[in-house]
Amino acid sequence: MTNIGSYDERVKNFDWKISEDELGYKEGDLINIGWYCTDRICEMGKADKMALIWEGSTGNEKRYTYNDIRLASNTIGGFLRSLGITHEDRVCLFMDKIPELYLGFLGILKIGAIAQPLFSAFGDESLFVRLENARTKAIITQRKHAPKVRKILDKMPWLEHIIVVDADPSKPLQEREVTFNLEEAPKVDQFQIFPTRAESPSVLHYTSGTTGQPKGVKHVHYSLISQYLTTKWVLDLHDDDIYWCTADPGWVTGTSYGIIGAFSNGVTQCVLDAGFSADNWYRFIEKHRITVWYSAPTAIRSLMKAGDDVVKKYDLSSLRHLASVGEPLNSEAVIWSEKVFGKPFLDTYWQTETGCIVITNFPGMKIKPGSMVKGFPGIITTVVDPETYEPFEESGKMGLIAIKPGWPSMMRTYWNNEQTFQKKFVNGWYIPGDRSSIDNEGYFWFVGRDDDVINTGGHLVSPFEVESALLEHEAVAESAVVSKPDFVNMEVVKAFVTLKPGFSASKELDLQIMNFVRKKLSPLAMPQEIEFVDALPKTRSGKIMRRILHSKEWGEEIGDTSTLEDD
Amino acid sequence: MEDMHEVIREYVINEYVEDDTEVTNDTPLISGGIVDSFSMVSLKRFLENKYSISIPDDRATPEAFDSVNKICTLVQEFIG
Numbered sequence: 001m002t003n004i005g006s007y008d009e010r011v012k013n014f015d016w017k018i019s020e021d022e023l024g025y026k027e028g029d030l031i032n033i034g035w036y037c038t039d040r041i042c043e044m045g046k047a048d049k050m051a052l053i054w055e056g057s058t059g060n061e062k063r064y065t066y067n068d069i070r071l072a073s074n075t076i077g078g079f080l081r082s083l084g085i086t087h088e089d090r091v092c093l094f095m096d097k098i099p100e101l102y103l104g105f106l107g108i109l110k111i112g113a114i115a116q117p118l119f120s121a122f123g124d125e126s127l128f129v130r131l132e133n134a135r136t137k138a139i140i141t142q143r144k145h146a147p148k149v150r151k152i153l154d155k156m157p158w159l160e161h162i163i164v165v166d167a168d169p170s171k172p173l174q175e176r177e178v179t180f181n182l183e184e185a186p187k188v189d190q191f192q193i194f195p196t197r198a199e200s201p202s203v204l205h206y207t208s209g210t211t212g213q214p215k216g217v218k219h220v221h222y223s224l225i226s227q228y229l230t231t232k233w234v235l236d237l238h239d240d241d242i243y244w245c246t247a248d249p250g251w252v253t254g255t256s257y258g259i260i261g262a263f264s265n266g267v268t269q270c271v272l273d274a275g276f277s278a279d280n281w282y283r284f285i286e287k288h289r290i291t292v293w294y295s296a297p298t299a300i301r302s303l304m305k306a307g308d309d310v311v312k313k314y315d316l317s318s319l320r321h322l323a324s325v326g327e328p329l330n331s332e333a334v335i336w337s338e339k340v341f342g343k344p345f346l347d348t349y350w351q352t353e354t355g356c357i358v359i360t361n362f363p364g365m366k367i368k369p370g371s372m373v374k375g376f377p378g379i380i381t382t383v384v385d386p387e388t389y390e391p392f393e394e395s396g397k398m399g400l401i402a403i404k405p406g407w408p409s410m411m412r413t414y415w416n417n418e419q420t421f422q423k424k425f426v427n428g429w430y431i432p433g434d435r436s437s438i439d440n441e442g443y444f445w446f447v448g449r450d451d452d453v454i455n456t457g458g459h460l461v462s463p464f465e466v467e468s469a470l471l472e473h474e475a476v477a478e479s480a481v482v483s484k485p486d487f488v489n490m491e492v493v494k495a496f497v498t499l500k501p502g503f504s505a506s507k508e509l510d511l512q513i514m515n516f517v518r519k520k521l522s523p524l525a526m527p528q529e530i531e532f533v534d535a536l537p538k539t540r541s542g543k544i545m546r547r548i549l550h551s552k553e554w555g556e557e558i559g560d561t562s563t564l565e566d567d
Numbered sequence: 568m569e570d571m572h573e574v575i576r577e578y579v580i581n582e583y584v585e586d587d588t589e590v591t592n593d594t595p596l597i598s599g600g601i602v603d604s605f606s607m608v609s610l611k612r613f614l615e616n617k618y619s620i621s622i623p624d625d626r627a628t629p630e631a632f633d634s635v636n637k638i639c640t641l642v643q644e645f646i647g
Contacts, residue, residue, distance in 0.1 A: 526609065
């Protein structure tokens with residue numbers, strides 16, 4: 001029996017009160033995600049239940065019960081308080097997928113501070129713009145990532161503390177650095193949790209747009225109401241499940257479903273902190289008897305690429321339910337997963353701003369490979385005409401996905417950028433910026449982004465950010481960045497570059513520029529291909545026409561070129 | 568003559584390691600999280616430039632790039 005039961009019945013009788021009642025929350029009550037994910041589960045009699053099984057790249061393992069994660073999050077919260085960090089201060093988590101990342105997230109929330117998780121592969125420039133925007137007061141990091149923080153420290157007078165969780169005791173700490181060793185710190189059993197309420201800020205996740213700097217998406221503690229219920233109904237987690245969410249908490253899936261959804265439902269979850277290899281992933285599933293697996297199309301296609309034979313080496317019979325997120329899941333991947341695992345990956349659609357799954361396949365519902373299926377009960381979703389922003393009356397028409405505002409985990413604003421936030425709402429709809437159609441059975445079919453943002457491996461990369469970084473290279477005169485198709489990552493970054501006088505195109509320069517962007521921004525933003533050109537297509541007013549370059553890469557019609565500058 | 572293992576190991580340390588993490592010829596690079604799948608593209612490009620070879624995409628797998636020793640074996644195959 002699935003948790004959701006009949007989808008149609010759920011839609012008919014839906015009220016977010018279902019989630020509130022299950023969580024024992026009433027309007028006006030205190031609500032703190034850190035408490036709901038740890039103390040509450042212990043109070044329900046599951047203190048000794050395994051909460052987190054973590055495995056590192058060398059196979060080393062750590063296990064934490066719900067009581068352990070309660071104590072650990074108290075301990076981290078207490079340490080942060082001792083540094084003078086208080087409610088609504090921003091605390092960045094800049095770590096690999098180590099236990100301190102998961103437990104630190106909960107500790108930050110318990111003191112009412114705002115968790116700002118950032119992908120640990122970010123380069124110093126990507127890190128700086130996000131810390132600057134949030135005016136982050138403290139950053140929790142690892143020894144291996146501390147050099148990136150040190151590099152930009154002089155530009156960040158507001159950053160008071162750099163907390164290193166694995167500092168080498170034989171080496172002196174540097175300016176503003178403090179060490180915190182979770183295993184050695186005295187455990188805090190009694191802890192005063194900050195009295196956060198529904199609209200108290202909780203998490204700040206950064207996402208990229210076509211223009212301008214990355215935007216800080218502000219979520220609040222009430223988001224729990226959506227995250228708890230979507231986890232329960234879409235990922236179908238039962239009390240005896242062993243769950244694996246492969247996402248990194250540097251991105252929203254890793255927090256909404258890799259921390260909040262899993263722990264608030266009181267299940268056991270596993271984390272693998274190691275680079276990708278098909279063998280290692282299958283071994284991990286076999287070893288821990290994973291039952292529910294939430295992953296991404298890029299990973300699924302990488303597994304497809306590794307072939308079917310490697311699957312046969314492992315006993316994967318524990319798998320019960322598979323789901324996917326990040327970019328549209330192609331029908332071939334759905335069909336392949338059904339063939340090799342005996343069950344299909346079910347696609348889920350949402351984004352950083354929605355905070356929870358909004359359009360999705362549901363367990364037990366008819367699958368149409370390649371379709372995102374239907375809106376989550378209580379979340380009104382449709383496709384609107386891009387001109388009028390009115391919903392289409394006929395099926396099959398391509399338009400913009402639109403969501404009626406008001407679900408609990410909808411972003412509350414973009415940090416310090418209310419104007420851009422307001423622009424996301426048109427004619428009473430929240431517009432995520434994706435194109436889709438709806439078929440005659442009400443199933444959504446994803447078409448693509450409605451802007452120039454590049455979705456590579458499920459992560460959004462701003463062409464503007466990459467172009468800006470390219471211009472900082474001494475050889476680059478002008479640049480234009482677009483996506484190009486890629487089997488594994490769906491899209492990758494491609495840069496067109498003109499060079500300054502005195503520089504000429506070469507393989508060495510190509511590699512030098514790639515590495516320059518990788519270190520400055522991130523490996524995701526590094527152009528996988530650089531094409532040196534004599535000139536870029538521009539409008540008569542001098543604006544670079546990315547559209548033309550994009551169309552060439554995707555083999556599409558170039559369209560109207562009437563504004564193109566003469567040769 | 569340059570030692571291939573040393574050249575590749577030094578390149579990995581200079582380009583992908585921020586702190587003083589030790590990298591030996593057997594250190595897991597991909598599964599150990601030192602080089603991620605996106606950065607593998609730049610490592611492949613370096614090898615192709617340095618040794619004037621072309622490594623087909625289907626041979627540039629995470630397994631084949633997982634240590635300096637494995638990379639050297641792969642490169643040797645294409646140098647002939």
